[in-house]
Amino acid sequence: MSEQQHRNKSGFETRAIHAGYEPDPMTGAVIPPIYATSTYKQDGVGGLRGGYEYSRSANPTRTALEGAIAALEEGEKGFAFASGLAAEDALIRSMCRPGDHVVIPDDAYGGTFRLFDKVAKVWGVDHSPAAVSDVDAVRAAIKPGVTKLVWIETPTNPLLNIGDIEALAAVAHEAGAKLVVDNTFASPYLQQPLTLGADVVMHSTTKYCGGHSDVVGGAVVVRDLDLAEQITFHQNAMGAVPGPFDAFLTHRGLKTLGVRMDRHCDNAEKVVEFLSSHAAVSQVIYPGLPEHPGHALAARQMKRFGGMVSFRVTGGEQHALAVCEKAEVFTLGESLGGVESLIEHPGRMTHASVAGTDLEVPPDLIRLSVGIETADDLIADLDRALG
Numbered sequence: 340m341s342e343q344q345h346r347n348k349s350g351f352e353t354r355a356i357h358a359g360y361e362p363d364p365m366t367g368a369v370i371p372p373i374y375a376t377s378t379y380k381q382d383g384v385g386g387l388r389g390g391y392e393y394s395r396s397a398n399p400t401r402t403a404l405e406g407a408i409a410a411l412e413e414g415e416k417g418f419a420f421a422s423g424l425a426a427e428d429a430l431i432r433s434m435c436r437p438g439d440h441v442v443i444p445d446d447a448y449g450g451t452f453r454l455f456d457k458v459a460k461v462w463g464v465d466h467s468p469a470a471v472s473d474v475d476a477v478r479a480a481i482k483p484g485v486t487k488l489v490w491i492e493t494p495t496n497p498l499l500n501i502g503d504i505e506a507l508a509a510v511a512h513e514a515g516a517k518l519v520v521d522n523t524f525a526s527p528y529l530q531q532p533l534t535l536g537a538d539v540v541m542h543s544t545t546k547y548c549g550g551h552s553d554v555v556g557g558a559v560v561v562r563d564l565d566l567a568e569q570i571t572f573h574q575n576a577m578g579a580v581p582g583p584f585d586a587f588l589t590h591r592g593l594k595t596l597g598v599r600m601d602r603h604c605d606n607a608e609k610v611v612e613f614l615s616s617h618a619a620v621s622q623v624i625y626p627g628l629p630e631h632p633g634h635a636l637a638a639r640q641m642k643r644f645g646g647m648v649s650f651r652v653t654g655g656e657q658h659a660l661a662v663c664e665k666a667e668v669f670t671l672g673e674s675l676g677g678v679e680s681l682i683e684h685p686g687r688m689t690h691a692s693v694a695g696t697d698l699e700v701p702p703d704l705i706r707l708s709v710g711i712e713t714a715d716d717l718i719a720d721l722d723r724a725l726g
């Protein structure tokens with residue numbers, strides 16, 4: 340089946356395994372080789388083979404990854420970056436100019452907030468936080484003619500709020516702005532924002548897309564070819580690209596995204612059920628729970644509810660820190676989306692950079708990235724740690 344047929348006709352898992360790469364015509368290699376080369380022989384000056392000139396501009400291992408992620412997000416063009424934040428930086432600089440304004444989530448990932456607050460702002464791109472779950476609040480935060488981007492995460496990190504992608508795309512477009520969706524938490528398996536009207540999808544591929552906690556990376560996918568051209572220019576001009584080894588690892592992870600996500604969701608549901616009835620837990624935050632304010636919306640725009648679970652404990656910050664330290668199967672660490680379960684204290688770890696701002700998270704909050712281990716072992720571990 341040709342590349343185009345994969346994009347147009349195949350199911351998600353088929354695209355995950357085949358899109359972006361045809362077995363190498365010379366050797367038949369089924370898996371994209373790691374092209375550890377910085378440059379390419381030209382057949383006469385300017386006579387490029389397959390468009391490859393220099394590996395900052397393009398490298399075949401990276402091209403395969405970019406094709407695969409574009410196909411999974413149902414976009415036209417994918418771009419791989421050295422990290423999620425490198426992808427965000429390239430997007431901001433491709434789409435904004437000094438004097439422009441961006442609406443960001445009021446519970447954005449700490450690093451995203453830091454990028455806007457401490458870097459973009461210095462270069463003249465200002466931002467306002469708004470709750471992604473409140474369409475009117477986002478509309479009110481837009482400065483007509485000045486706001487160029489509405490930037491959302493859904494579910495958000497770490498409070499798992501849900502934004503209505505279709506409604507927020509309409510709000511952004513009414514104001515002449517574009518909607519960027521950080522789809523890291525859902526992954527393209529659970530949610531495809533471009534099909535709901537978003538203009539840009541970005542990922543920290545370090546998380547579910549790579550899926551094995553062995554590589555840092557980022558990605559951007561768009562449908563609009565003019566926008567694609569701007570990002571192509573900036574990706575090359577700024578140069579924050581992944582090397583071929585990293586591109587290979589991320590692409591290998593993508594192939595099993597569907598099966599991994601289903602197991603992440605199965606295990607998360609079991610963990611949520613356990614935590615919901617535990618006396619030391621004051622609140623469980625998971626979009627799959629009927630009482631979650633975004634439940635109906637998440638059910639509409641996501642295939643399932645994901646592998647991330649946040650919860651608050653009855654004993655305050657000290658108790659939350661103790662639970663994080665006592666867990667054994669859940670590894671105490673930052674990041675998320677890998678096959679192994681992780682536990683963390685957002686207030687002191689991933690979200691320490693938002694302390695003292697409007698984006699500060701509750702001190703008794705714990706965030707879990709539920710992995711794909713045996714569910715009973717995960718529950719026994721939490722039981723022990725909470726006890």
Ligand SMILES: Cc1ncc(COP(=O)(O)O)c(C=O)c1O
Binds near residue numbers: 422674
């Ligand atoms: C939702 C979200 N977006 C973006 C990022 C940044 O990605 P990276 O760490 O790959 O630079 C992260 C990292 O944790 C994240 O959780």
